[in-house]
Amino acid sequence: MLTNKSLPQPCSGASADTLRRRASVNCLAGGERRGGGKLVVRMVSRPEASPAPADGKNVLNGSAVSGINKLLTSTVGKSTNILWHDCPIGQPERQKLLNQKGCVVWITGLSGSGKSTLACALSRELHSRGHLTYVLDGDNVRHGLNKDLSFKAEDRAENIRRVGEVAKLFADAGLICITSLISPYRSDRSACRELLPNPSFIEVFLNVPLALCEARDPKGLYKLARAGKIKGFTGIDDPYEPPSDCEIVIQCKVGECPSPKSMADQVVSYLEANGFLQN
Numbered sequence: 388m389l390t391n392k393s394l395p396q397p398c399s400g401a402s403a404d405t406l407r408r409r410a411s412v413n414c415l416a417g418g419e420r421r422g423g424g425k426l427v428v429r430m431v432s433r434p435e436a437s438p439a440p441a442d443g444k445n446v447l448n449g450s451a452v453s454g455i456n457k458l459l460t461s462t463v464g465k466s467t468n469i470l471w472h473d474c475p476i477g478q479p480e481r482q483k484l485l486n487q488k489g490c491v492v493w494i495t496g497l498s499g500s501g502k503s504t505l506a507c508a509l510s511r512e513l514h515s516r517g518h519l520t521y522v523l524d525g526d527n528v529r530h531g532l533n534k535d536l537s538f539k540a541e542d543r544a545e546n547i548r549r550v551g552e553v554a555k556l557f558a559d560a561g562l563i564c565i566t567s568l569i570s571p572y573r574s575d576r577s578a579c580r581e582l583l584p585n586p587s588f589i590e591v592f593l594n595v596p597l598a599l600c601e602a603r604d605p606k607g608l609y610k611l612a613r614a615g616k617i618k619g620f621t622g623i624d625d626p627y628e629p630p631s632d633c634e635i636v637i638q639c640k641v642g643e644c645p646s647p648k649s650m651a652d653q654v655v656s657y658l659e660a661n662g663f664l665q666n
């Protein structure tokens with residue numbers, strides 16, 4: 388939901404309204420920007436911009452410049468001179484249409500822990516209740532958007548960063564976006580959490596012992612990893628860092644695993660209790 392908190396924060400005296408109309412920037416303080424971007428105030432002639440005040444000057448940031456509009460452009464990563472453009476139909480309007488609140492349900496766990504199973508069961512359950520969802524599955528995303536990435540740590544980080552950004556867009560679209568990735572590193576998951584306003588990032592840990600995942604081994608990958616035929620396999624010779632403070636833990640033990648439907652129900656109850664299934 389677009390709240391005052393999630394609105395671009397004025398950073399050098401410009402009113403929130405001016406920023407909303409002309410340029411949205413994510414200023415934290417004193418020109419510092421989220422994502423390490425740099426804010427640049429660029430002066431450009433822009434006759435089509437909002438009409439000048441009665442005195443014929445355009446005013447922004449408390450200064451007056453005759454015949455010139457000041458636009459706030461940014462440098463974000465390698466993108467220079469970029470300007471955020473807002474549309475009149477935003478997240479609140481889309482959420483109203485869908486009667487739900489956009490959010491990201493981030494499922495993490497070992498390979499074979501049941502992430503895809505839960506993602507699909509949850510999507511089915513929410514769909515049957517009239518809610519719009521979209522599943523971003525690690526395996527699937529690696530077939531397209533992320534096919535250039537391997538399983539070394541920096542590529543996993545990039546995999547998760549991209550999925551986090553896409554999930555953020557789906558949440559902004561008003562959807563309940565369900566992600567299903569191993570996402571083994573705490574820092575990568577928390578970077579994705581930071582992309583969304585609190586409490587719209589809901590981390591679900593499928594806490595399934597390695598022994599059970601390995602016994603399931605539906606793709607035969609653990610067997611290959613144990614035989615040394617796959618290097619850097621999570622849980623075998625690559626780390627998995629369990630969440631220390633997530634919203635939902637689904638506990639599975641050998642012989643005591645909740646059914647896919649009851650795992651999904653646990654998440655649905657959370658979404659319901661926290662107001663995501665209405666607007």
Ligand SMILES: Nc1ncnc2c1ncn2[C@@H]1O[C@H](COP(=O)(O)OS(=O)(=O)O)[C@@H](OP(=O)(O)O)[C@H]1O
Nearest residue numbers: 498499525526538543546568569570571619620621
């Ligand atoms: N080295 C290694 N380690 C872990 N997993 C591997 C590896 N190589 C291939 N696979 C298969 O890729 C699936 C995991 O992809 P993810 O994008 O979810 O991984 S990650 O979040 O980037 O760590 C994972 O799918 P799931 O079993 O659904 O988790 C595996 O099928």
Ligand SMILES: Nc1ncnc2c1ncn2[C@@H]1O[C@H](COP(=O)(O)OP(=O)(O)O)[C@@H](O)[C@H]1O
Nearest residue numbers: 498499500501502503504603605644645646647
């Ligand atoms: N709650 C569950 N109870 C029993 N079996 C499950 C459960 N969840 C998943 N499975 C089974 O475990 C295997 C791995 O599930 P999957 O969803 O593919 O895991 P992941 O996406 O984490 O690799 C599949 O064979 C699936 O049918």
